[in-house]
Amino acid sequence: MADLDLIEGVGLLAAALTTYSFLPQVYKTWKTKDVSAFSLTTFTLFFVGIVCWLIYGIYKESLSMILANSITMASSFVILLLIIKYRKP
């Protein structure tokens, strides 16, 4: 049981880190409008992937997946919009 608690703690830490991690990028990109270095392909595929994870989480009735992927979907959507708005053709 102690092992299970520890490993579930690692899982929750993983979810918290990968979900929270995009927020500093959203803030920086929002402020600087510097998007030249970003791959549009990467952020498009990542956003679609997160939408799929969210759909999967909803069907699996997993609150953790729904919460984590909703936040990541929102932050990656903002980054994607900023890339599309500020990139040079």
Added chain:
Amino acid sequence: MADLDLIEGVGLLAAALTTYSFLPQVYKTWKTKDVSAFSLTTFTLFFVGIVCWLIYGIYKESLSMILANSITMASSFVILLLIIKYRKP
């Protein structure tokens, strides 16, 4: 069963998309060495988060989680190294 297959298909698509998505960014950053727009905090936290997901996947004996997070760990590690190497202090 058809519903289960469909939703597992969405889950596999999600895993494939979020795993593959970082490769165009690795390629672009490797070529251009342009890292000014990246948040070092974001990529550090994301990398640590993916390492935690990998540990979680190993304990859960989930081949999908191990495969997907190994690839994402490698690609996010390369991006992180490039950011540290080429960023201006």
